[in-house]
Amino acid sequence: MTGLGGLTIAVPRGALFTETVDLLAALGLDTDELRSNDRKLLFEDIGVITMRPSDVPTYVEAGSADIGVTGKDVLLEQGAQPGDSRQRGRDVYELVDLGYGGCTMVLATKAGPDPTEETLRRLGVIRVATKYPRIAARYLEETGRQAEIVEVKGSVELAPLTGLAEAIVDLTATGTTLRENNLVVREEIVHCTARLIANPVAHKLKAAAIDELTQRLRALPV
């Protein structure tokens, strides 16, 4: 095996894919097939499994992958919820901020006067559409606003335009999609980048391989 010292790594398809594969190539993996074959999921000879980003913590927590790359937004969304003991968060180590995939979780509304202010004053509750219901609920609770969270699966920008919600909580890299839909960022919640995570048992039983990898990652030119 020519993988990362015998480690199995979960690699996210989607926005983080290209930069993650570039990183693996910089670490010496033969990534040709990984780049050219987007149907294949399991690349055993280089120890790579590909999946959607939000599945990475699931595979790593269970030990089906020793390590993985995923966005901080995913980790926060699947993280511990204060006051809810059932939601303990993923039991994974967060080892390295990989620096790429930077984007910001924001609260946005339609341009013009902020509609959330009047709604909160007169109705007491705002409706917030999001693909990140836990991050949104936690943020609004922490900032002392009552909110009804409306979970949607795609194109959150549609919600304020159609009256489904007054505001959205969503991830934005450049703000282009928001602007094109006449939405403005009202508040920045948290900046997110790609993270290297590790299974807690692999972190102990494969310590040498994981430490060597993190040292090589930190030594790479940014």
Add this chain to the structure above:
Amino acid sequence: MIHPIPSGTRDVLPDETREARAITDALRRVFEAHGYGEVYTPALEYESVLARADMAEAKPAYRVFDETGAVLALRSDMTVPIARVVASRYATAEPPLRFCYFAHCYRGVAPARGQPRELLQAGIELIGSPAPQGTAEALTVLCRSLDATGLSDYRIGLGDASLYPALMASLQVPGEARAGLLQALVQRDFVELGQLLADSGLSGEAAALLLDVPQRRGGPEILAEAPVQAAGAVTGLRQVLELLADDVAARVIFDLGLIRNIGYYTGAVFDVYDPALGTPIGGGGRYDELLGRFGRSLPAVGFALGVDRLHIALTGEERGTGALLALSDGQLTPAASGSPAASGSPAGLGCPAAPASPATSESPAASGSPDTAGLQPAGESA
């Protein structure tokens, strides 16, 4: 008719029960041979009694009222009930006291594999035996009992709950910053820990140590390389190591960042890992101040194993299909089929504990439940 049962609970049918009994019988023989007497305590306790202990993440989650209005709680572990037993039933008994238990405990967790809300724990408590002797005895019993179940590839992560607080104190971390650093470590978030340290105003050298030391894990050499600021805990770990037999010491991975998120631990703490399972099988540690909260101040140490997790790990080793085994060829040498775990297993998952069980093939459990099919003994290793 399908009648539901609460989330995180489950029925255990004869084939699985037989395998689990083989495991608990093997553990019990070792516990008893080392002088640990088995106890039962009530599953329900007064909440006010359990609340004397600082349980942190493992605190009781289920409460009911009795007919007088008193609040009862389902126990979340056996360490606290046994502390109560020692204080009230063994108030004058000469220590050390040795107890073992096989008991269901209840936690309000998100149900996951090997993490139910009702979990069967097997463990020991050694009361009145200080470090390092007591710790070494607990680790020895732990390894002997796992050996007796036939688990072959397990390792023990060994750290000290007092190490990081002592490190923060000796590096003069401001008091208000300590909780945040400890919380990042508990959450296993070294990125957050690094950011907090970078923002803390500590010297670069102190911040680097506080980030680096908890990531050190490996053989005894990491004790020799540990910084002087961690000397107290490291000396304690070295003393434990000196008391361990070679085969027990060979199982130990020293882990300077090991933190168990149960508040009552004071000294050595340990976790049990097996490559066939992505989460620890169990763990334990020293709780030298817990007994004092119940009125009989004695140093103590213990461990608990999740019987379900142990069962999953044994099955995984036997099949060579455990979590970390599936794809890796790393340093772990995954158990091939016909591994020592499968063939030489004293607990013998393949050998029913009750060989004379003619009812099995006609029993409703064996006749068609898909849930039990995967739990059939893999081969005729008997």
